[in-house]
Amino acid sequence: METEIVSVDNDMDNLLSYQRAVDILKNGGVVAFPTETVYGLGALATDADAVQRIFEAKGRPSDNPLIVHIGNKEAVDKFAVDVPENARKLMDAFWPGPLTLVFHKRPGVIAENVSPGFDTVGLRMPDHPVALTLLRTLDGPLAAPSANRSGKPSPTEAAHVLTDLKGRIPLIVDGGKTGVGVESTVLDMTANPPEILRPGGVTREMIEEVIGPVHAESKSPSASDEEAPRAPGMKYMHYAPESPLFVIQPDEAEIREAVRQLHSEGKRVAVIGPDEFEIAEADWYFPVGPLHDNVAMAGNLYGAIRKCDLTDADLILAAATDHKGVGAAVMNRLLKAADGKRFNG
Ligand code: TXA
Numbered sequence: 001m002e003t004e005i006v007s008v009d010n011d012m013d014n015l016l017s018y019q020r021a022v023d024i025l026k027n028g029g030v031v032a033f034p035t036e037t038v039y040g041l042g043a044l045a046t047d048a049d050a051v052q053r054i055f056e057a058k059g060r061p062s063d064n065p066l067i068v069h070i071g072n073k074e075a076v077d078k079f080a081v082d083v084p085e086n087a088r089k090l091m092d093a094f095w096p097g098p099l100t101l102v103f104h105k106r107p108g109v110i111a112e113n114v115s116p117g118f119d120t121v122g123l124r125m126p127d128h129p130v131a132l133t134l135l136r137t138l139d140g141p142l143a144a145p146s147a148n149r150s151g152k153p154s155p156t157e158a159a160h161v162l163t164d165l166k167g168r169i170p171l172i173v174d175g176g177k178t179g180v181g182v183e184s185t186v187l188d189m190t191a192n193p194p195e196i197l198r199p200g201g202v203t204r205e206m207i208e209e210v211i212g213p214v215h216a217e218s219k220s221p222s223a224s225d226e227e228a229p230r231a232p233g234m235k236y237m238h239y240a241p242e243s244p245l246f247v248i249q250p251d252e253a254e255i256r257e258a259v260r261q262l263h264s265e266g267k268r269v270a271v272i273g274p275d276e277f278e279i280a281e282a283d284w285y286f287p288v289g290p291l292h293d294n295v296a297m298a299g300n301l302y303g304a305i306r307k308c309d310l311t312d313a314d315l316i317l318a319a320a321t322d323h324k325g326v327g328a329a330v331m332n333r334l335l336k337a338a339d340g341k342r343f344n345g
């Protein structure tokens with residue numbers, strides 16, 4: 001299969017590009033498109049054959065449920081039942097935006113394989129003009145996981161999608177680099193209190209300001225992976241770089257020392273860290289923004305991991321950050337990429 005890319009950035013032919021995407025989707029095909037978090041791989045959520053094509057293109061385990069994207073808040077009641085008042089408050093506060101809400105699903109509307117074996121559905125209204133235009137032109141719900149091959153970091157640029165899915169999907173709608181850079185927060189509204197299944201761009205603090213206390217996983221994702229059966233996606237290996245990745249303290253001297261030690265063992269080292277650090281010893285250095293600028297780090301982390309994959313590094317060191325704001329989501333993803341490993345000499 002040829003993979004076509006259409007750009008919708010300042011493109012005179014925007015309407016034709018959207019129409020091309022909608023034609024593919026209405027005929028049961030899949031299309032990659034940008035959201036404000038990461039690129040998604042969409043299929044019509046009411047068409048089980050189309051949804052099946054997502055799992056095939058990604059090589060994704062079919063028991064991991066997909067998020068359904070909608071173009072307006074009113075669509076929630078078409079696909080979900082028992083929507084609590086607190087959820088409406090969150091929708092008013094954060095939609096469109098990087099917050100997925102899990103509800104009891106309305107029977108018989110969304111294809112069964114979107115959340116197989118679950119009586120719930122995760123819904124989100126993305127805050128990206130291209131995603132919203134696509135959803136509104138389609139006038140239907142899009143099941144869409146991140147548009148990476150299973151086990152790769154989520155794509156934050158169309159080029160990442162092409163690297164992973166070239167020849168496996170017919171169309172990529174290129175809307176430039178995504179903004180948030182880590183996937184949406186997933187909040188289970190069927191739990192009491194509601195439970196954060198995956199931290200993301202809408203932080204715990206932001207949610208609690210609107211609806212009061214929620215339950216959240218511990219800060220150690222390696223432990224919670226085993227202990228959180230209600231977070232199905234979290235049990236799968238995710239975001240794995242080609243070389244082993246170790247999280248290290250964001251301390252310039254400590255990182256230098258680590259690189260020296262690894263060199264003495266004959267290893268080549270790629271380092272992911274803040275803009276300010278000068279680690280001349282590193283074989284490759286990929287900056288992800290100013291020190292403790294967690295928003296910048298979220299936006300640049302997956303791209304940096306992908307750059308490491310293009311090197312011959314034997315090992316990757318990635319500088320940690322704090323848990324403030326989106327930092328919780330960044331550290332969650334980083335520790336997953338590291339499989340929980342921290343470098344301590
Ligand atoms: O930002 C995002 O959420 C991106 C963009 C494309 O929207 N999508 C994304 O999808 O990250 P995916 O499939 O890579 O991750 C979906 C997560 C998984 O952890 C999955 O287990 C969880 O959401 N999820 C989806 N439906 C669920 C449900 N009904 N109950 C519990 N968890 C659910």
Ligand code: MG
Pocket residue numbers: 145146154
């Ligand atoms: Mg994903």
